Amino acid sequence: MSDNPSFLMRGIEDVTFEQRPVPEIVDDEVLVSVKKTGICGSDVHFVVAGRIGNFIVEKPMVLGHESSGVVTKVGPNVKTLKVGDRVAMEPGATCRKCDACKSGRYELCPNIVFAATPPHDGTLGRYYRIPEDICYKLPDNLTLEDGAMIEPLSVAVHAIANIAGFRPNQSIVVFGAGPVGLACMAAARALGASRVVAVDIVPGRLEFAKSYAATDTYLPPPMEPGEARLRYSERNAATLMKTLGIEERGPRSIDLVVDASGAEVSIQTGIIVAKTGGTYVQVGMGSPEIVIPVTTLLTKELTFKGSFRYGPGDYPLAIALVAQGKIDLKPLITHRFKFEDAEEAFKTTRTGKSSDGKGVIKAVISGPDVSPDEY
Ligand SMILES: [Zn+2]
Numbered sequence: 001m002s003d004n005p006s007f008l009m010r011g012i013e014d015v016t017f018e019q020r021p022v023p024e025i026v027d028d029e030v031l032v033s034v035k036k037t038g039i040c041g042s043d044v045h046f047v048v049a050g051r052i053g054n055f056i057v058e059k060p061m062v063l064g065h066e067s068s069g070v071v072t073k074v075g076p077n078v079k080t081l082k083v084g085d086r087v088a089m090e091p092g093a094t095c096r097k098c099d100a101c102k103s104g105r106y107e108l109c110p111n112i113v114f115a116a117t118p119p120h121d122g123t124l125g126r127y128y129r130i131p132e133d134i135c136y137k138l139p140d141n142l143t144l145e146d147g148a149m150i151e152p153l154s155v156a157v158h159a160i161a162n163i164a165g166f167r168p169n170q171s172i173v174v175f176g177a178g179p180v181g182l183a184c185m186a187a188a189r190a191l192g193a194s195r196v197v198a199v200d201i202v203p204g205r206l207e208f209a210k211s212y213a214a215t216d217t218y219l220p221p222p223m224e225p226g227e228a229r230l231r232y233s234e235r236n237a238a239t240l241m242k243t244l245g246i247e248e249r250g251p252r253s254i255d256l257v258v259d260a261s262g263a264e265v266s267i268q269t270g271i272i273v274a275k276t277g278g279t280y281v282q283v284g285m286g287s288p289e290i291v292i293p294v295t296t297l298l299t300k301e302l303t304f305k306g307s308f309r310y311g312p313g314d315y316p317l318a319i320a321l322v323a324q325g326k327i328d329l330k331p332l333i334t335h336r337f338k339f340e341d342a343e344e345a346f347k348t349t350r351t352g353k354s355s356d357g358k359g360v361i362k363a364v365i366s367g368p369d370v371s372p373d374e375y
């Protein structure tokens with residue numbers, strides 16, 4: 001265990017491989033040999049912009065946070081894991097002492113050590129050190145790739161089950177059919193949704209959504225020249241509702257709207273589409289400042305909530321839904337890369353397709369000396 005090759009960013013548009021020390025584990029920590037890592041929009045965003053909101057990359061940072069692996073060493077106080085266990089790693093270690101942690105919303109912990117959110121290193125190395133309680137043993141019927149995909153699925157489970165409190169036989173519209181949007185559709189379906197509407201501006205993504213978890217799809221019309229954004233969103237919402245037979249109230253109304261796109265017009269349209277007394281949850285990060293139809297929010301008494309990462313119970317629920325066969329994560333993995341080709345994986349995620357023109361949903365990078373053909 002002498003070497004720990006890692007893929008890191010030194011600055012904006014500057015990525016490289018470097019040897020890092022093998023992490024030392026203590027107490028209740030385990031050392032995981034990283035096998036599969038999914039690439040997320042946020043990883044790419046750090047490389048392109050050097051920051052997300054107030055998280056600014058100021059020193060070299062190992063990338064990656066959606067990972068699975070095999071336990072290679074356990075600390076003296078570890079009770080639930082042993083060497084050789086296949087695990088999904090929840091990438092945020094929380095302090096357990098602050099108000100947020102103690103009130104059961106640990107995703108809001110100000111002291112969180114989150115993989116590949118500056119200043120903390122991520123998981124794209126040979127080894128990653130993690131406390132045992134956020135390292136989940138994978139059921140035998142889950143692959144290591146499934147284990148990596150539990151991260152984006154947990155983002156969805158958090159939004160749908162935890163933040164929105166979605167119940168069986170409710171209806172949902174999801175804006176954005178990227179990995180998190182698709183995972184939200186799958187989670188809603190698994191929890192007994194009566195109707196799952198996918199909205200995206202890319203027809204191919206809608207076709208996939210329909211084959212995967214959506215019951216209906218909707219392709220927004222283009223904006224007219226000179227049309228104000230909010231006017232466009234009103235027209236878009238009216239067309240969506242008419243086309244799909246959605247009403248403002250009653251059995252044909254939409255209980256929950258989730259935005260996984262971050263686009264201003266999607267957020268505006270979603271607020272208008274949600275039923276009177278319904279719920280709207282923001283998951284997608286896009287434009288940091290947007291205009292919303294606040295009177296609509298008020299007169300419909302919408303519940304408008306933000307959803308950030310995942311909290312207590314989200315990883316276990318995501319794993320259970322996959323283990324029970326209610327969600328299939330395999331169709332979401334479209335591209336696989338060797339560790340040495342990590343930069344290519346980032347490029348592919350960034351452009352949205354590989355050089356052969358195939359659209360990306362999720363690109364997965366294998367650990368050092370792990371074959372992309374081994375799932
Ligand atoms: Zn992610």
Ligand SMILES: [Zn+2]
Binds near residue numbers: 095102
């Ligand atoms: Zn805390």
